[in-house]
Amino acid sequence: MSRRTVWWLGALIVMLLGVLSVFMYLKARPYQEVVDHGPSPAAQANPYLAAEMFLRERGINVSHAESLTVLPQIDPRRHTLLLFNDRSRMTPRQVDQVLNWARAGGRLVFVAESIWDEQTKQSNDLLLDRVQLHQSLSKDLKDSPPVPESERFPKLTRLYLEDEDAPAYAGFDTDFHLDDPKNLAQAWANSAKATHMMQLPYSLGSITVVTDADLWKTTAISQYDNAWLLWYLSADTDVTLIYNTVHDGLLTLLWRYFPQAIVALLALIGLWLWQAGVRHGPLQAPAPKGRRQLQEHLRASADFTLRHSGQQALLQALQQDVLRRARLRHPGFAQLNVAEQWLALSRLTRQPTRAISQALSPVSKRRLSSADFCRQVAHLQTLRNTL
Known part of the structure; x- marks a missing residue:
């Protein structure tokens, strides 16, 4: 394309733009529009x-x-x-x-x-x-x-x-x-x-x-x-x-003006909870069932009863077991008074009456020391095993 053709093409474009501008100027009419944005x-x-x-x-x-x-x-x-x-x-x-x-x-x-x-x-x-x-x-x-x-x-x-x-x-x-x-x-x-x-x-x-x-x-x-x-x-x-004026709460105002900050804060809290909840190290495998002996079950049951019911429940259970065996060994044992029951137990177990009275006396609500509790349990077990 020659230089003269480029000049003619440019002049034509300028002339068309000028005509379009004059046409739009003649046709354009200013006007006012009221936009209602609602109450302030x-x-x-x-x-x-x-x-x-x-x-x-x-x-x-x-x-x-x-x-x-x-x-x-x-x-x-x-x-x-x-x-x-x-x-x-x-x-x-x-x-x-x-x-x-x-x-x-x-x-x-x-x-x-x-x-x-x-x-x-x-x-x-x-x-x-x-x-x-x-x-x-x-x-x-x-x-x-x-x-x-x-x-x-x-x-x-x-x-x-x-x-x-x-x-x-x-x-x-x-x-x-x-x-x-x-x-x-x-x-x-x-x-x-x-x-x-x-x-x-x-x-x-x-x-x-x-x-x-x-x-x-x-x-x-x-x-x-x-x-x-x-x-x-x-x-x-x-x-x-x-009159009462309804005010927006703090959370509403924060969400209205700082939504990005609130979202970022919630994300950080979620990440922190996720990180804090991650376990460190492998999970401990449960103990195999084969190693659980009868003695372990009995010890666990006794520990559970001791924690939840106290020493009195264990001692009373042993005393009831001794009296139950005595009723089987001695007909009419239940009809005897307490002193006669102790004498009958003394003859059956060949234990002194004083030891029997100490073992079968009502259990005190006061917590016993470990030594006294073990001694009381030993006396009751001796009576029970002898019957």
Whole structure:
């Protein structure tokens, strides 16, 4: 291929690339695309993050905690305490602490957690019982009023305020109902068939009880007037929100951020266990059965009985064997008293009565020395062999 042909081919390629670039430039159109990566880690860890941000935007100072240990540091005046955590382990002392805080001027808002039991006249919610309100299932209401046809939102909870023509609507769970048997509540909010929020004065403060707090979580706070209701309950105060936060454990975090290190550590542990379990040297072969004599079996049996039953069992067995042989040699031996039995044994074995009494006396529970034990066994064996 000549040099001129190479130049022409190169120029053609450059021209084609230029035309392609101009075409793509004319056809290309810029656009924007929003990629949803889901909730942020902060939102996943805090279900009430949107509620906190909403209150902060309205000039309310908001803090949160996971337990009531912060309560002594909170001034009840012009302060609202939102108890949205699990209170199944709340103690009577903690209940008194919270109620004393509300009595001193604080606003308390908490969720009723248990159903009232008519038989036991209590529920499993100590705080709810102390404020003398009851919670029941809406389906168990006997005299529920009929839903009027003019009601636009029968499943929403309505809150009527003074000087307001229209009510505020909130998305409480309508499966539960609050009852006020003592007529202590001064304000309440109802759906078409049940009551889902009650507010009652408590000395210098106030207590608000709701059937659930899910309407203030991030997924629901923007619906209806849920956010406004939270602001209404905590307006002109500072807010402390108490709820349980689920934290990942140490092992979960280690596996998430250091999986290779954990796998390597497990492999090293496995190799060390394998190396530690390897035997050094050949296995010892079992002894041949031909070398096991009767004497060895008897000695092994005696050693086993001595270890597990003690000296008393062996001595008592020898004594019983002596008495058994005496009964065979002397008719009526079993009907004799002890002294007569010893005299009969003395005549049969030609052993002194003193030796026989020492050999057949009840065995002491005290452990004998090796010499005394061998001497006692020898005496019994002599008597047994003589009979």
